[in-house]
Amino acid sequence: MELLLTLVSGLAWTIVYVESIRVGFRDRTYAMPVAALALNFAWESTYAVNEARAGVSAQGVVNVVWAVADLVIVWTFVRFGRAEFPGVGRGVFAAAGAGLFATAFAVQWLFLAHFGTHDATRYSAFLQNLLMSGLFLAMLVSRGGPRGQSPTIAVSKFLGTLAPTILFGALEDAPFILGLGALCAAFDLAYIAALASARRSPSPPRPDPGSRRPA
Template sequence: MVLFLLLVCGFCWSIVYVKLIHLGFRYKACGIPFIALALNFAWESVNSYFDLKDNILNITTYITLIWLCLDILVILTYLLYGKRYFPKHTNKEYFWPWTLIIFIMSFVIQYFFIIEFGDLAKFYSAFIQNLIMSISFIIMLVGRPDIKGQSLTIAINKCIGTLAATISSSIILHSGLIITLGIFCFIFDTAYIYFLSHIKRLHSDFLKSSTKI
């Protein structure tokens, strides 16, 4: 059961990354909130490093390495196109210092998660940043002038992948904290799916009405 859920999680999140890459280069937009992207990349990098260093080669390690490789291309979409979504009232020169300090912060936090919590770090940090991501997607949706780079494929697979990870991690650890974080992830993920589908439907209706005029 746990192996099946891990494979579902790995598959769904891989679809998320592939779709982010595809839409990112197609529409010249990064479809994931930057803070979530930085935390994700740090989690994948640091945990892959420690797993390989300790010679831990299991299904989770291989999945994480696949995500890490895909995430590099997602980061490229942010580096190429992220500046256009930088706050208009902010000097664009701050884009690169801001990017650098957020990446440094993400790596330092992830490192100390492992130092403080050991083997449990990857679980706790993953769900905390996943909740941050779920909320950030909604903030990104209402804050941006368009929905380029975002899609229901990303939203739905993010929701299913995280739900599968919540169930499998709960089976392994019996952690009330992880269950709680997973539940709130699911609530915000479903809310994002609803809001995004509503906006897409309004956009589609507008285009249809425009063609009739």
């Protein structure tokens, strides 16, 4: 059961990342909220290294696949992201992005130092997952429609979170994880419904990069 749920989670989240790459290049934007993207990339690269030190495992392989996919999503943010922030100069955008990703790594390493590998992987993953669920809803609102988003991403995220919620929350009898997973599920289902509704309405035009002040 543990291997099955790990593989379901790995496959579902891989679909999230692959679809985020496809949609990002299609719509010339980033398809994952950047704060959650930074935390995810930091988590996956950190624990891919940790798992590799302990030997080959299913989760370790999954972490490497996710980290590589995240690198491509990070590139879509670097390449297209400034258009989402009219008036922000190139230097400010680069500095803010670098600061955000550096902070994400610091947060992951602080979790690891304080809780140890076993608890840190779970606590940080579910907390940032809940943040991502809320930020997807915020992205839908801030963009005024489904641009840079996809039902495939929304549904796969829901399933990819549900599997480890069952594994770490229910089967391992961890109420904190189970509660965070339930909150993620509630936000994810709300996002799926909101996204479906938004797709039935016309989207506003993409922000005009020409409206930015010169860098």
